[in-house]
Amino acid sequence: MSKREAKKPLNRHPLAVAISLIPMSFVAIGAAPAMAQDPANNSTLLPGLTVTADWLGxxxxxxxKTYxxxxxxxxxxxxxxxxALNLxxxxxxxxxxxxxxxxxxxILPNIGVRGLNPLRSERLQLLVDGYPIAIGPYSNVGVSLFPVTLxxxxxxxxxxGGASVHYxxxxxxxxxxxVTKPIPAETSQTLRExxxxxxxxGNVFTDTYYRVGGRATDNLDLQLQANVQRGDGFRDHSDTQVDNLIxxxxxxxxxxxxxASQLQYYRVEADLPGxxxxxxxxxxxxQSQRPYDGYEADMTRATFTxxxxxxxxxxxxxRNFVHxxxxxxxxxxxxxxxxxxxxxxDESTLVADSPRLFTVYSTEPRLAIKHGRHDITVGARFVSEDVEFDVNRLTLATNERNVARDWHLDTRAMAFYLSDTVSFLDDRLTVTPGIxxxxxxxxxxDNLNDQTEENNAEEWLPGLTVGLQASDDLFVFANSQRSLVPVQIAQTTREGEVANETAxxxxxxxxxxxTPDLLSSATLFRIDYEDQIQFNRANSRYENLGETRHQGIELSNRFYLNNAVELGLGYTLLDTEQLSGDNEGNELPNxxxxxxxxxxxxxxxxxxxRVNWVYVSSSYSDADNTEQETDNGSAGKLPHYHLVNARVGRDFAMGSGNVLNLGLAVNNLLDEDYYFRGVDVSPVGRVPQPGRSFVLEAQLDF
Structure with a gap:
């Protein structure tokens, strides 16, 4: 079966046209017309701003240090x-x-924070240059399409913490x-392999990158980035092709x-080992036991500010974006x-495909005003999402094809926000209430069954942040904010009680x-979740776990031993608990x-x-906290693991200011054997993590 039989693709140019809204120095949001040049990287930098519409800075x-x-x-x-292998x-x-x-x-990241579900990175607001990249910022927050390359x-x-009012x-x-690479002040190029x-x-994966940018006229800066990735991951049935042009x-x-503007075209086609x-x-x-699993996606994005x-x-x-x-x-x-x-x-008897077509548009005006001791930010955002969500099945024995699902979802969302940062004690104390x-x-x-449903959410999300420069060496902060996750399209259409999530x-x-050479930080955190929704892979249903609690402490230390040696040490203690329902008292999965x-x-x-070491303790893979692994691997405790990465590199001066960097890295130096449980279209079984691999790198800046 051709992968594109599932759904005819939208008409798109085979290559990417692109325009980056905001270089790194613009933090993807605020900008000032007066600029300076950083001689170290030839990029455009901002002078200090009195006020900016970007809350993060x-x-x-x-x-x-002072956030x-x-x-x-x-x-x-x-x-x-x-x-690192990837981002x-x-x-x-x-x-x-x-x-x-x-x-x-x-190509499909699974990133979690503080015990929140990492699968499809669905508990994070992921932005590129300040713009959301979820294919459905409200209706499909899981990152099943990730148009980013490292x-x-x-x-x-x-x-x-501390950003939900504004983001x-x-x-x-x-x-x-x-934040994508900035447009340099002077024309320069980068070639990386x-x-x-x-x-x-022995599988090989290649990553070719090229960038050229600089000042085209006195008033216009341009930059082109092209990234082409080809090859296989560390397992069978993992052939991958990625094109990313900006x-x-x-x-x-x-x-x-x-x-400022950005145009991007991103395309990926991959076999998934499952x-x-x-x-x-x-x-x-x-090896792979999922010979029919695969993935294909493309996205055209445009932003304008x-x-x-x-x-x-x-x-x-x-600020405006469309994808x-x-x-x-x-x-x-x-x-x-x-x-x-x-x-x-079990050998598959059917092959399913699940095409989703998204057209998303957003517009967002923001105003930042400084008046006396007040820094006021006010803004509004409108988002429109149009989604086609289908599932088709091909019976292998008869080659018969049928439509199993034909859904359509329209989402309209309006948001308004206001915050006021008030300064006291000669600007050493700031208090920011916001809503x-x-x-x-x-x-x-549901076009097949001629059924319609509505889901509406109206929520006030207040927040308060406080920062105190207690001394030249000590900064103290506290914050408390409320956040919302609307019911997702995949949740509303399955059996099970789901709700709009707030926390x-x-x-x-x-x-x-x-000391001048040692910086330490400590953060106590707590997340009080109402109606947390989790997918139960054993019965393919979304479950409302009810109230949950995530709390713990994060510690970090950075020590500059001398001009040549830098050391880092961090520790996270996490305590999670389900506070209601059948699994009351249990820990959260993953x-x-x-x-x-x-x-x-x-x-x-x-x-x-450089040498990096990470130790992660064992955890449960399901809300039931199943200890003994099930026969099919759908549940059971996940192993602890140590992961060590190492790299050595050297710069070579090539004349005329050109620099060639050659590097050799070893990922998973100890060849640690560890896994997690299935995800998405392969939800049952063990998913192996990459074993030891060798990375050869060459980058020429000219």
């Missing part, structure tokens, strides 16, 4: 030079983060803003008006044996410059109690060496 290590919530800024060198692997050491690697190629990123800003909905676990070789199978443009009308039965896993964890800065105390932004997305999973099924339809030990109002209307239609997120923390991370960085002249 610049994604730098310095701004991280009124738990925040981690992962900079370019950490992303590119850590020996989710690069984020694994961050406090509170849980990563379940489904493919090893980064080489195109400059920095990743991870905010685990809603679906931010119970926080906000992750992935990366080859990953899996030790167990065109950035920024136009300065005058000192007060700036226009989960293994426990017996097959023990026999050979690199007008920034008007009449004075240092006023900034107005009008047209088409994604399809292909998967084998067997309903004839009395067991689970996705049991990997967000969400009004979401979803109209669902309170609380934090109390401090950052202390213990919520390891302990996580320890450590890293060492050594720089000497042109050499750079």
């Amino acid at each position: 610049a994604p730098t290590k310095e701004s991280e 009124t919530g738990a925040r981690t800024v992962v900079e370019k060198d950490q992303l590119q030079n850590s020996g 989710e692997d690069a984020l694994r050491p961050v406090a509170g983060i849980t990563v379940l690697d489904e493919t090893g190629t980064g 080489p195109s990123l400059e920095v990743v800003d991870i905010v685990r 809603g909905p679906n931010n119970v676990g926080g906000v992750v803003n992935m 990366r080859i990953t070789i899996a030790e167990e199978t 065109l950035d443009a920024r136009y300065y009308l005058n000192d007060q008006h700036e226009l 989960a293994l039965s426990p017996e097959a896993y023990k026999e050979d964890r690199t 007008w920034t008007y800065t009449p004075s240092d105390n006023v900034e107005f932004q009008w 047209d997305a088409d994604r399809t999973f292909f998967f084998g099924q067997n309903f004839s044996n009395g067991g689970h339809w996705a049991d990997p030990a 967000r109002y969400e009004d979401v209307a979803m109209d669902f239609r 309170w997120n609380h934090e109390l923390g401090a950052r202390l410059q213990v 919520a390891p109690r302990h996580k320890v991370s450590a890293d060492a960085v050594y720089n000497y002249q042109a050499w750079d060496a």
